[in-house]
Amino acid sequence: MSTIRLEPCVSIDFDSSTLDEIVTKAKDWALMHGVCVMRSRQNFSPDSINFAPFVLVPSAFPKKEFEKAIELQTLVNEMIHRIANNYEFLKSTLAITNTVDPFTAQLFKIYTTVQEEGVSQEECCCGLFRCDYMLDRDAVRQVEINTIASSFAGICTRVTRLHKFVMQELSHGDKLQQIPENNALEALCGGMLKAWEIYNQPQAVILFIIEETTYIFCDQIFHEFEIRKQNPNVRVIRRNLTQLGRGGASLDAEKKLIVDGHEVAVIYFRCGYAPDQYMSADGCEWDARLMMERSKAIKCPSISYHLAGTKKVQQVLADPGNLERIFDDPDKVARLRDVFTGLYSLDLDEEGDRAAEMAIQNPDKYVLKPQREGGGNNVYGEEVGEVLKQLKGNPERASYILMDVIKPPLLQNWMVRPSTQPMRVDTLSELGIFGVIIGTAKEILHNSVGGHMLRTKIHTANEGGVAAGIGALDSPFLVDL
Numbered sequence: 001m002s003t004i005r006l007e008p009c010v011s012i013d014f015d016s017s018t019l020d021e022i023v024t025k026a027k028d029w030a031l032m033h034g035v036c037v038m039r040s041r042q043n044f045s046p047d048s049i050n051f052a053p054f055v056l057v058p059s060a061f062p063k064k065e066f067e068k069a070i071e072l073q074t075l076v077n078e079m080i081h082r083i084a085n086n087y088e089f090l091k092s093t094l095a096i097t098n099t100v101d102p103f104t105a106q107l108f109k110i111y112t113t114v115q116e117e118g119v120s121q122e123e124c125c126c127g128l129f130r131c132d133y134m135l136d137r138d139a140v141r142q143v144e145i146n147t148i149a150s151s152f153a154g155i156c157t158r159v160t161r162l163h164k165f166v167m168q169e170l171s172h173g174d175k176l177q178q179i180p181e182n183n184a185l186e187a188l189c190g191g192m193l194k195a196w197e198i199y200n201q202p203q204a205v206i207l208f209i210i211e212e213t214t215y216i217f218c219d220q221i222f223h224e225f226e227i228r229k230q231n232p233n234v235r236v237i238r239r240n241l242t243q244l245g246r247g248g249a250s251l252d253a254e255k256k257l258i259v260d261g262h263e264v265a266v267i268y269f270r271c272g273y274a275p276d277q278y279m280s281a282d283g284c285e286w287d288a289r290l291m292m293e294r295s296k297a298i299k300c301p302s303i304s305y306h307l308a309g310t311k312k313v314q315q316v317l318a319d320p321g322n323l324e325r326i327f328d329d330p331d332k333v334a335r336l337r338d339v340f341t342g343l344y345s346l347d348l349d350e351e352g353d354r355a356a357e358m359a360i361q362n363p364d365k366y367v368l369k370p371q372r373e374g375g376g377n378n379v380y381g382e383e384v385g386e387v388l389k390q391l392k393g394n395p396e397r398a399s400y401i402l403m404d405v406i407k408p409p410l411l412q413n414w415m416v417r418p419s420t421q422p423m424r425v426d427t428l429s430e431l432g433i434f435g436v437i438i439g440t441a442k443e444i445l446h447n448s449v450g451g452h453m454l455r456t457k458i459h460t461a462n463e464g465g466v467a468a469g470i471g472a473l474d475s476p477f478l479v480d481l
């Protein structure tokens with residue numbers, strides 16, 4: 001199968017002085033408008049920032065597929081909401097995973113504990129999701145759904161503006177309408193503020209759960225500024241899980257969560273999705289998570305939304321008949337299934353053996369994924385076969401899922417990074433669509449699409465983490481193919 005190529009949105013054949021000038025202007029714009037990350041982990045300083053890696057011009061993206069992903073988002077939100085409120089579905093789906101993956105098991109234990117203590121039917125949850133897609137030839141396919149700590153809503157809205165500025169500087173101001181507006185930050189913060197209003201206690205705060213030192217701090221901090229902007233009466237406080245678990249938080253008799261004298265209305269998790277964020281020997285971070293889940297504060301996300309976003313759930317949904325357990329409406333099932341790609345269980349049974357054998361024969365066609373979030377955990381290429389051979393007959397194989405590799409079209413662009421010369425490279429992109437949902441077990445109170453992000457990487461890189469330094473921020477430039 002030959003690789004498809006997309007044409008850059010404008011010519012990128014610059015002479016060296018033009019390139020120099022435009023790159024300098026773009027970097028200045030990025031720094032002055034917060035398209036930034038904390039300085040690299042090696043020379044981390046809370047007092048200085050770098051611009052985040054970006055591509056010089058926006059990447060061409062098929063308009064029809066962009067619009068399809070946007071239109072699908074409220075249905076994706078509803079799907080996660082329904083799964084999260086279906087205890088039996090989550091229990092049966094994660095049963096085997098829980099026996100081999102201690103992290104998922106621990107999350108599930110908190111979920112079960114709270115369920116057994118009796119969650120009120122009126123209790124509200126808030127989901128701030130990001131559904132990621134790649135183009136498979138010319139159609140979008142779902143990579144994964146992030147239901148916790150979905151990042152880049154803050155920075156990507158600025159990248160849209162950066163690219164509009166660059167296009168104007170390149171005398172292509174006539175093409176700006178092909179770069180769609182992006183309101184991701186406004187939408188996500190608007191969601192948190194709606195949740196805050198539902199909680200209905202004017203003095204209560206929004207608590208951000210953050211990592212101790214956050215490289216992508218700049219993205220998260222925009223959320224705090226935006227909340228103040230949208231509602232000047234709302235205070236944000238920031239704590240890490242360890243602080244909360246070591247006496248920094250308490251529950252009162254009415255299950256109000258109290259942090260340093262503040263009643264908490266809404267908890268926004270930007271941390272808590274990876275095992276290394278729960279490292280204290282005494283388990284205090286887990287104590288904090290349980291306490292928050294028990295509290296009446298509105299969680300973004302609840303532990304049930306968190307679990308509904310696991311890779312095992314994604315894989316099981318792709319199996320025939322399972323989406324039908326979530327939706328009666330065949331039209332909804334068909335629209336969702338349309339963006340799924342091949343996903344396979346690796347449980348220690350006949351079906352799992354068949355999938356493993358298939359991948360051992362053709363390792364380049366598959367990605368092997370453990371139940372982890374946050375990038376850098378997946379296995380690609382030859383290594384897929386090697387890992388699966390090692391796991392033969394081992395129950396731990398079930399802690400992974402297998403997925404068809406998606407092969408997006410290639411596109412040339414200039415990649416701009418701090419302290420290096422711009423590089424002209426073949427790239428490929430991943431589109432993220434944000435979604436906001438608020439609801440109780442009984443009803444959905446709010447459901448909306450919330451903007452987008454595009455991440456672009458050098459085509460030879462397996463993963464495109466911007467924080468990890470191999471990805472670059474981008475904006476879609478919509479084209480009719």
Ligand code: ADP
Nearest residue numbers: 144367372373374375376403404405406463464
């Ligand atoms: P994580 O939760 O770690 O972000 P993802 O499922 O999003 O896990 O995978 C991380 C990255 O790996 C993606 O952003 C994408 O670049 C790449 N990737 C994941 N699945 C596929 C796939 N099926 N085909 C091609 N690349 C993939």
Ligand code: MG
Nearest residue numbers: 132144374375
């Ligand atoms: Mg991802």
